[in-house]
Every structure is written in C-alpha cells, then in structure tokens.
Amino acid sequence: MMMDKPVIISIKGIQLNGDSSGEPMELITEGRLAGDVDSGYILSYQESNVTGLDGTLTTFQIDRNRVTLLRVGQVNSQMVFEEGRKHLSMYETPYGALTVGVNTRKAQVDMGETGGDIEIKYALEIDHAVAGENCFRINVRESASHLKQ
Numbered sequence: 001m002m003m004d005k006p007v008i009i010s011i012k013g014i015q016l017n018g019d020s021s022g023e024p025m026e027l028i029t030e031g032r033l034a035g036d037v038d039s040g041y042i043l044s045y046q047e048s049n050v051t052g053l054d055g056t057l058t059t060f061q062i063d064r065n066r067v068t069l070l071r072v073g074q075v076n077s078q079m080v081f082e083e084g085r086k087h088l089s090m091y092e093t094p095y096g097a098l099t100v101g102v103n104t105r106k107a108q109v110d111m112g113e114t115g116g117d118i119e120i121k122y123a124l125e126i127d128h129a130v131a132g133e134n135c136f137r138i139n140v141r142e143s144a145s146h147l148k149q
Contacts, residue, residue, distance in 0.1 A: 003113055004034040006143040009045055013136035027051060033115065033140055040064075041111050043140060047073070060118070060138070062111050067118060081120045083107040101125035115140035 009031045015022035031045030041062040047053035056073030069079045074094075079102050080087040086103040106121040118138040124131045 002034060002036055004032060007031055007033045007115055007140050008143050009043065010139040011136060013134065016133040016135065030143060062109055064109065067107055067109060067120060081107045081122060098126065114142055
C-alpha cells in the first residue's frame with residue numbers, strides 16, 4: 001500500500017560563492033509525501049511568492065542514491081543529484097533555456113514513512129565553468145493535522 005500524506009517541509013539552502021559566505025535561505029511549507037521504501041518517495045509542494053516561483057509545483061523524486069528535483073509551472077527544470085556524478089539539466093526561464101551541469105559532491109538521504117532528512121551539496125556549471133557551490137538540507141515531518149486523525 002503506497003502512503004500519501006500531508007507533511008511539513010523545511011528547506012535550508014546556502015550558496016557558497018568563492019570567498020564570501022552566502023546568505024542562508026529557509027523555507028517552511030506544507031506539502032505531501034507519497035511512496036514507500038521499495039519504489040522510493042515523492043515529496044511535493046507548491047511554490048509561493050516567497051520563493052518568487054508562484055504557480056510552480058516542485059517535486060523531489062527520492063531514491064536510495066539519487067534525488068531528482070522537478071519544477072513545473074512558471075519555471076520548468078529538472079536537476080538530478082547523484083553523489084560523485086555530473087548530470088546535465090535543462091533550466092527554462094522566462095528569458096530562455098539554459099543547459100547547466102549539476103556536479104553532486106554529496107547526496108545523503110534518510111527518508112521513511114514518517115519523514116526524514118536529505119542533504120545535497122553540488123556545484124552548478126554553466127558552459128563548463130563552475131557558477132556556484134550550493135548546499136541544501138530538507139527536513140520532512142508529519143503534519144500535526146495528520147497525526148490527530
């Protein structure tokens with residue numbers, strides 16, 4: 001039986017650009033966690049004005065050693081994070097499409113039916129030049145409204 005339930009998602013991200021330490025960003029939002037340990041998990045939430053991506057659905061497809069980030073809506077993109085590998089991604093913006101390389105340094109996933117944690121560190125490459133080092137951590141926990149039922 002595949003589970004599908006409301007969750008609270010906390011995303012902390014930081015951009016590490018050269019010598020300056022980036023400004024950390026944190027988003028806490030409601031979303032859904034579906035799937036199971038065998039087929040992997042799907043974590044999804046609607047973006048809002050806070051992220052500047054209002055009207056965009058963000059989905060993380062979570063497998064044991066790979067996390068795929070999909071955005072559909074105002075911005076369309078797909079990024080694949082797999083530790084020690086580089087994947088090319090298409091990134092559509094209102095101004096045109098870019099091909100970016102996602103070079104994942106670390107992809108740690110600890111996800112279960114009650115939630116869990118994901119940590120991803122990666123370098124973005126545009127035209128084979130590193131455009132920035134990024135790190136994000138996602139914490140997923142069951143929504144309190146779900147636990148009351």
